[in-house]
Amino acid sequence: xxxxxxxxxxxxxxxxxxxxxxxxxxxxxxxxxxxxxxxxxxxxxxxxxxxxxxxxxxxxxxxxxxxxxxxxxxxxxxxxxxxxxxxxxxxxxxxxxxxxxxxxxxxxxxxxxxxxxxxxxxxxxxxxxxxxxxxxxxxxxxxxxxxxxxxxxxxxxxxxxxxxxxxxxxxxxxxxxxxxxxxxxxxxxxxxxxxxxxxxxxxxxxxxxxxxxxxxxxxxxxxxxxxxxxxxxxxxxxxxxxxxxxxxxxxxxxxxxxxxxxxxxxxxxxxxxxxxxxxxxxxxx
Amino acid sequence: xxxxxxxxxxxxxxxxxxxxxxxxxxxxxxxxxxxxxxxxxxxxxxxxxxxxxxxxxxxxxxxxxxxxxxxxxxxxxxxxxxxxxxxxxxxxxxxxxxxxxxxxxxxxxxxxxxxxxxxxxxxxxxxxxxxxxxxxxxxxxxxxxxxxxxxxxxxxxxxxxxxxxxxxxxxxxxxxxxxxxxxxxxxxxxxxxxxxxxxxxxxxxxxxxxxxxxxxxxxxxxxxxxxxxxxxxxxxxxxxxxxxxxxxxxxxxxxxxxxxxxxxxxxxxxxxxxxxxxxxxxxxxxxxxxxxxxxxxxxxxxxxxxxxxxxxxxxxxxxxxxxxxxxxxxxxxxxxxxxxxxxxxxxxxxxxxxxxxxxxxxxxxxxxx
Numbered sequence: 172x173x174x175x176x177x178x179x180x181x182x183x184x185x186x187x188x189x190x191x192x193x194x195x196x197x198x199x200x201x202x203x204x205x206x207x208x209x210x211x212x213x214x215x216x217x218x219x220x221x222x223x224x225x226x227x228x229x230x231x232x233x234x235x236x237x238x239x240x241x242x243x244x245x246x247x248x249x250x251x252x253x254x255x256x257x258x259x260x261x262x263x264x265x266x267x268x269x270x271x272x273x274x275x276x277x278x279x280x281x282x283x284x285x286x287x288x289x290x291x292x293x294x295x296x297x298x299x300x301x302x303x304x305x306x307x308x309x310x311x312x313x314x315x316x317x318x319x320x321x322x323x324x325x326x327x328x329x330x331x332x333x334x335x336x337x338x339x340x341x342x343x344x345x346x347x348x349x350x351x352x353x354x355x356x357x358x359x360x361x362x363x364x365x366x367x368x369x370x371x372x373x374x375x376x377x378x379x380x381x382x383x384x385x386x387x388x389x390x391x392x393x394x395x396x397x398x399x400x401x402x403x404x405x406x407x408x409x410x411x412x413x414x415x416x417x418x419x420x421x422x423x424x425x426x427x428x429x430x431x432x433x434x435x436x437x438x439x440x441x442x443x444x445x446x447x448x449x450x451x452x453x454x455x456x
Numbered sequence: 457x458x459x460x461x462x463x464x465x466x467x468x469x470x471x472x473x474x475x476x477x478x479x480x481x482x483x484x485x486x487x488x489x490x491x492x493x494x495x496x497x498x499x500x501x502x503x504x505x506x507x508x509x510x511x512x513x514x515x516x517x518x519x520x521x522x523x524x525x526x527x528x529x530x531x532x533x534x535x536x537x538x539x540x541x542x543x544x545x546x547x548x549x550x551x552x553x554x555x556x557x558x559x560x561x562x563x564x565x566x567x568x569x570x571x572x573x574x575x576x577x578x579x580x581x582x583x584x585x586x587x588x589x590x591x592x593x594x595x596x597x598x599x600x601x602x603x604x605x606x607x608x609x610x611x612x613x614x615x616x617x618x619x620x621x622x623x624x625x626x627x628x629x630x631x632x633x634x635x636x637x638x639x640x641x642x643x644x645x646x647x648x649x650x651x652x653x654x655x656x657x658x659x660x661x662x663x664x665x666x667x668x669x670x671x672x673x674x675x676x677x678x679x680x681x682x683x684x685x686x687x688x689x690x691x692x693x694x695x696x697x698x699x700x701x702x703x704x705x706x707x708x709x710x711x712x713x714x715x716x717x718x719x720x721x722x723x724x725x726x727x728x729x730x731x732x733x734x735x736x737x738x739x740x741x742x743x744x745x746x747x748x749x750x751x752x753x754x755x756x757x758x759x760x761x762x763x764x765x766x767x768x769x770x771x772x773x774x775x776x777x778x779x780x781x782x783x784x785x786x787x788x789x790x791x792x793x794x795x796x797x798x799x800x801x802x803x804x805x806x807x808x809x810x811x812x813x814x815x816x817x818x819x820x821x822x823x824x825x
Contacts, residue, residue, distance in 0.1 A: 344539045350527070351553030353527055354525075354558045358556075
């Protein structure tokens with residue numbers, strides 16, 4: 172009993188430490204984002220609480236010596252790129268995982284070939300792509316060369332998620348549908364896909380966030396029109412102002428919003444089943 | 457009518473089904489009995505098109521369908537685990553085949569509803585259509601699975617151990633109901649099972665499978681009373697099978713001699729089988745009457761099964777010998793554990809098999825009485 176309490180205390184301490192390190196930087200960033208502007212810098216103490224840097228990010232602040240963040244277009248680019256990457260990687264990952272459900276010759280080799288995309292260091296891959304494209308005279312753009320690398324990077328994640336999902340999938344359910352006279356394509360749409368949908372959602376989330384955050388691969392292959400992470404990195408080179416932190420807070424809130432959408436979609440099917448279940452319990456009573 | 461011609465299938469060199477030839481008739485209840493690993497599930501998968509045979513053919517109403525994909529065969533399969541669609545309601549599960557099949561789908565929704573309701577009524581699930589499949593019991597799932605298949609009016613309905621996951625009570629009820637449902641629709645049922653009672657009780661005809669091959673195919677009563685092979689005698693689980701060797705008029709087993717039926721005199725005998733319910737228990741050393749033979753064995757214990765007792769004896773070589781007594785025929789007798797008894801039976805009831813296991817012709821093909 173005593174030992175139990177000791178272990179519990181230790182684990183609680185460990186968890187607290189973990190959470191502190193996880194959220195600490197963000198909390199500091201959030202506090203400093205409310206620094207007075209434009210004179211207040213990214214350091215303590217807070218001279219005066221204000222929302223100046225938020226207005227600055229959103230372009231409402233009066234012109235000052237601090238240049239506005241060059242983020243408008245970069246943000247659109249990053250979102251577009253992340254969305255396209257998400258769609259392509261999830262479709263590819265799902266199809267590849269589907270292929271891996273049946274043993275085929277060289278499946279082990281193909282597996283490592285796919286997974287290599289997330290193992291190879293991003294800088295190497297980015298540099299390599301840059302070299303190849305200059306060799307063949309291909310223009311580097313966020314929507315071409317960078318997009319390809321984003322897919323190469325996120326596709327293995329989507330693939331692994333779907334592989335795990337299919338691993339637990341009962342094949343006899345599909346076989347039952349075929350035996351009822353329903354061809355495989357229709358079976359996939361009507362039976363398999365609805366059943367693996369939560370997995371597809373997870374794969375999409377992975378692909379989107381990984382692509383949205385991606386730095387080393389994009390740095391070398393994105394071309395002149397930069398994405399969000401590159402744009403932010405660019406501003407570091409000059410001087411850091413709390414507007415960056417304000418922006419960080421805003422994007423984090425955006426990510427949470429995205430996660431919420433994911434959560435809502437995930438639980439929708441569960442809730443639907445539960446509603447039917449309670450409906451049944453009323454029947455019985 | 458479905459005809460299997462020398463079907464053979466191996467997995468990684470291990471034969472699962474070998475050289476199976478069988479004709480499945482229209483409008484019959486065919487049971488397929490075999491121990492686990494006898495290839496019965498593989499055979500079912502070959503028939504339904506979920507596996508392709510290495511050799512042999514399957515003909516369905518005269519057409520070669522050996523390599524036809526499952527969704528074009530028009531057969532139904534009811535899986536062991538029911539394999540219901542978990543994200544659909546009972547109603548949608550049953551309607552699935554009608555709505556989405558490639559050949560002759562039913563597009564009129566009211567027609568689908570009508571047929572689904574009709575089939576749910578047939579399997580006794582009226583009013584359950586709106587429930588999710590996660591919210592019904594095992595027995596109900598099994599009915600949904602059956603209804604889902606039957607609503608498509610398959611040419612043959614393949615059932616893979618359909619009662620395997622049900623408890624004994626439900627099992628007995630479904631046994632009766634399956635036969636009734638089948639008779640109502642006139643669909644051929646091919647019912648695979650590892651349970652000999654089920655196979656005997658349900659089939660119009662029964663096929664015994666062992667190690668991927670057919671050992672015997674006949675009416676259940678014929679298989680029961682005249683197993684063509686010692687393996688069949690073992691599967692039906694109502695015979696004491698003695699292993700030994702025949703020497704002219706006697707059979708030596710477990711260091712004892714029992715008489716052989718006259719027809720088996722002088723022939724090579726490897727196995728000797730006697731029904732559990734045609735054995736009498738007497739005091740040790742009782743000399744059997746003419747036409748009977750006996751064996752000495754040690755009483756171990758008895759098992760009460762409601763309408764009957766099973767007395768379990770041990771032979772000197774460690775083998776088990778069971779005697780079944782119906783309470784309607786005789787009152788139960790108490791024996792002391794370790795007591796030696798004389799077990800005797802009518803020679804005419806004995807079945808004998810040659811060393812390879814094939815039955816020798818005797819005239820014992822009759823009931824126990």
